[in-house]
Amino acid sequence: MPEIFANYIAGDWVNGAPVFEDRNPANGEVVGCFVKGTARDVEAAADAAARALPAWSAMSAPARGNILYKAAGILDGNFARVSADMTREEGKTLPEAKGEVRRTINILRYFAGEGSRLPGMLAPSERDRVHMFALRKPVGVVGLITPWNFPSAIPAWKLAPALICGNTVVLKPASAAPLSAWRIVEALHEAGVPKGVVNFVAGPGGELGHALVNAGPLRAVSFTGSCQVGNALHAEASQRRLRIQLEMGGKNPTIVLADADFPTAVENVVNAAFFSTGQKCTATSRAIVEDAVYDRFVAAVVERTKRLKVGDGMDPGIDIGPCVDQAQMETVLRYIEIGRQESGEPRCGGRRLAEGALAKGYFVEPTVFADVAEEHTIAREEIFGPVLAILRARDFEDALRMANNTPFGLSSSIQTSNLSRVFEYVYRAEAGLLTVNLPSAGVEYQLPFGGSKESSFGPKEQGQAALEFYSDYKTVYLKY
Ligand code: NAP
Numbered sequence: 001m002p003e004i005f006a007n008y009i010a011g012d013w014v015n016g017a018p019v020f021e022d023r024n025p026a027n028g029e030v031v032g033c034f035v036k037g038t039a040r041d042v043e044a045a046a047d048a049a050a051r052a053l054p055a056w057s058a059m060s061a062p063a064r065g066n067i068l069y070k071a072a073g074i075l076d077g078n079f080a081r082v083s084a085d086m087t088r089e090e091g092k093t094l095p096e097a098k099g100e101v102r103r104t105i106n107i108l109r110y111f112a113g114e115g116s117r118l119p120g121m122l123a124p125s126e127r128d129r130v131h132m133f134a135l136r137k138p139v140g141v142v143g144l145i146t147p148w149n150f151p152s153a154i155p156a157w158k159l160a161p162a163l164i165c166g167n168t169v170v171l172k173p174a175s176a177a178p179l180s181a182w183r184i185v186e187a188l189h190e191a192g193v194p195k196g197v198v199n200f201v202a203g204p205g206g207e208l209g210h211a212l213v214n215a216g217p218l219r220a221v222s223f224t225g226s227c228q229v230g231n232a233l234h235a236e237a238s239q240r241r242l243r244i245q246l247e248m249g250g251k252n253p254t255i256v257l258a259d260a261d262f263p264t265a266v267e268n269v270v271n272a273a274f275f276s277t278g279q280k281c282t283a284t285s286r287a288i289v290e291d292a293v294y295d296r297f298v299a300a301v302v303e304r305t306k307r308l309k310v311g312d313g314m315d316p317g318i319d320i321g322p323c324v325d326q327a328q329m330e331t332v333l334r335y336i337e338i339g340r341q342e343s344g345e346p347r348c349g350g351r352r353l354a355e356g357a358l359a360k361g362y363f364v365e366p367t368v369f370a371d372v373a374e375e376h377t378i379a380r381e382e383i384f385g386p387v388l389a390i391l392r393a394r395d396f397e398d399a400l401r402m403a404n405n406t407p408f409g410l411s412s413s414i415q416t417s418n419l420s421r422v423f424e425y426v427y428r429a430e431a432g433l434l435t436v437n438l439p440s441a442g443v444e445y446q447l448p449f450g451g452s453k454e455s456s457f458g459p460k461e462q463g464q465a466a467l468e469f470y471s472d473y474k475t476v477y478l479k480y
Contacts, residue, residue, distance in 0.1 A: 002030040005178070007037050007202060008185050010048035011195025014041070020203070022179055025091040025322040026312040028360040032089075034178050037203035039211035042170065045199035046215035049141040049168035052196030057138045057166035064164055065115025070191035072108035075101065075183065082152070082183045084314070090151050090177040091321035091362075092276050093313035104156040104184065107445045107462075111160035114467070118165070121473070131478045136471040138166035139243060140219035143212040145172045145205070145233070147225040148324050149279045149384075151180035157445060158222045159184065161466035163197065167220075170199045172212060174225075176324050178202045205229065213237045220244065222461075222469065224281075227382075227454060234457060245458035245469050247281070247450055249382040250410030252440045253403035254284040255425070257396060257416040258292035264437060265415035266300045272413065272439035273388040274308060274366045277321055279328075282411035282433060282441035286372075286379055287390045288399045294392050298370045301390070302347045305366045310353055312361070322362040323385055329362035332385030336367055339378040339387070343369045349386070374402055382408070396421055404430040409453030413440035432456060 002021070006013035019033040056064070075082060079101060086097035121134040144158040155171060162169050173181035185200040201208060209229070213221055213236045220243035223230050230246040237244045254272060256265045272284035289297045313321035323329040329352065336350050349367030364386055372379050372389040379389045393399035396416075403412055412431035416422060422436050432451040433443060443449055448465035450456045459469040 002033050004033045004035065005182050005202075007035050007041055008189065008198065008200040009041060009045045010199070011189075020175065022089050022177065024088045025324050026314070026361040029088075031085070032179055034202040037201035037208055039207055041201045041203075042172070042208050042211035043215055045170040045201050046141055046143075046212070046217045048196035049170055049199055050217035052168045052194060053138070053140060056168055056194060056197045059166075061115040061118050061164060061166070063115075064166065065112040067188070067191050067193050068108045068112035068115070068160055068164065071184070071187040071193070072105045072112065074187040074190050075105050075108070078183070078187075082180070085183060086152060086177070086180045087313040087321070089179045090148060091313055091324055093318050093321055096276055097313070100150060100153050103445060104152045107153065107156045108160050110445055111164045111466075114161070115164050118467070119464075125477070129480050131480060132476065134473040134475040136165065136467065137474050139470060139472055140167060141217040142167045142169050142470065143172070143215070143218050143221040144169055145209055145212065145221065145223045145225065146174055146181060148174035148177035149276070149281065151177035152184065154224050155181040155184055157449070157462050157466070159198070162222075162470045165467060165470040167470055168197045170201060170212060170215070172201055172203075172205070172208050175202065175204065209233060210236070213240070213242060218242060220469070223247070230457070243458075243469070245461070247456050247461060248454070249408060250281055250451060250455050251286065251380065251382055251406045251408045252282060252284050252411045252413070252431070253286040253288050253406075254413040254415065254440050255393070255399040255403055256287060256289040256293065256297055257399070257414070257418065257421065258290045259417045260415035261417060261437070262293065262296075262300070266297065266304055268413070268415060268437070268439045269301060269388070270304045270308070272441045274305065274320055274386045275441070277323055278386040279324060279384055280441040282443065284413065284440045285383060285387065285389060286403075287388060288393050288402050289390060290393055290395060290399060298347065298368075298390055301388070302368050305368055306348050308366050310363050310365065311358065320366055320386060323364060324362070326362055328385065329364060332364050332383060332387060335378055335381070335383045335385070335387060339369045339372075339376070339389070342376040343372045343378060343389070374405055380406065396424070400425060400428060404428075407454045408451070410451035410455040411435065411440045413438065432460070
């Protein structure tokens with residue numbers, strides 16, 4: 001019998017029926033069953049969060065921080081199990097899952113430390129004997145809606161700043177991978193977070209999302225996921241003037257110039273395109289390569305890609321796991337077909353892998369298309385899978401123009417040894433996250449995270465910037 005994971009409302013684990021299955025995309029095994037939350041559960045969770053708000057926001061921020069420190073320690077103690085859970089429910093390789101759980105722990109500790117700072121503002125007054133300053137105060141009850149691709153880090157980078165600022169929360173995790181988020185909530189519970197401060201309701205996004213943005217006590221919502229859902233959520237939330245933060249899709253480019261360190265550039269593009277099965281929001285899906293090295297680069301990327309080992313992420317030596325579920329795999333295979341029609345046969349990959357041990361999983365070969373034109377569908381739309389489109393650019397200016405020629409603006413990367421080009425790129429690339437001589441994916445938690453253009457809306461996440469979304473200022477003028 002698979003374990004049943006309850007929702008967490010008002011400090012209680014709330015069981016019930018029906019449940020839905022959290023399945024391993026590598027082999028179809030049931031990792032666990034989750035109680036399928038309803039709109040009424042969301043309303044109860046939001047009410048509980050509202051009741052918990054006065055005491056939690058009145059608690060000193062360092063004391064709130066101590067609870068986050070404790071939760072981080074609990075996750076650290078369960079590190080092996082929590083990492084394995086993630087590989088089993090999401091499909092990424094075990095080393096990648098370990099990296100993500102380590103990041104979650106670091107995020108909790110980083111924001112725990114923020115409890116001892118929570119910077120306000122102090123400015124000299126123009127008036128005599130007036131002391132003026134601004135304090136941070138929480139926003140109130142915040143809804144958090146998260147995707148499956150970073151099922152632990154993204155809930156953590158929303159939960160931790162929300163809690164340290166004194167907000168109370170309702171978390172709705174992705175149905176494809178809810179266990180990793182559940183483990184964080186379990187750790188917070190064991191760490192002694194007061195009843196109602198953190199609430200967790202799993203279940204169908206449409207019903208629960210609608211209930212969440214319409215829950216009376218809600219003051220803000222932070223969403224990460226697709227543009228389609230994010231934009232609809234924004235339309236609904238703005239009717240109530242909820243504070244909202246959206247982090248959504250991308251079509252991230254990596255520019256490769258002729259003067260780049262060639263082996264590093266190849267490795268960075270392959271890493272960013274295919275690791276985590278291309279299911280990182282910051283993954284490279286377009287490599288834009290200068291004409292002078294184009295043919296050599298295509299050949300080297302194809303050769304390197306063919307050496308990637310695809311399989312169950314729990315097995316040692318595997319580079320690429322499965323797509324997260326059947327629907328995602330079918331989306332990827334559909335885009336590969338469109339790529340075949342518009343851009344020609346892929347240079348490698350292009351098939352589902354279903355032989356032997358892979359038969360029950362959602363595995364797709366890492367796929368490289370070359371000579372892709374800017375107007376081709378696979379150069380324009382987010383695929384969110386192991387598919388790389390390589391485009392030819394005349395020179396740096398042409399490459400930069402192509403890189404920016406997208407409605408998205410999440411991450412962007414350049415591979416070059418020319419410092420002037422680096423600075424040209426840094427000032428002119430249209431994305432919220434830039435990397436130079438690194439993969440386009442792979443961010444840390446200490447600095448702002450988020451995109452521009454249609455990829456994002458609202459204040460940035462992570463680092464000090466996260467505090468801006470989860471807190472408000474109260475400005476005080478005091479005559480002494
Ligand atoms: P998604 O389908 O938009 O789902 C995201 C979350 O929204 C899930 O919890 C989902 O619940 C919920 N949801 C679904 N329909 C909803 C509705 N009508 N109202 C409110 N919530 C709803 O995205 P995904 O497939 O999980 O994630 C992949 C996408 O996320 C990609 O586009 C990727 O680029 C983006 N992403 C962006 C970033 C970033 O930082 N910019 C980071 C990671 C991922 P269910 O799971 O129950 O459907």
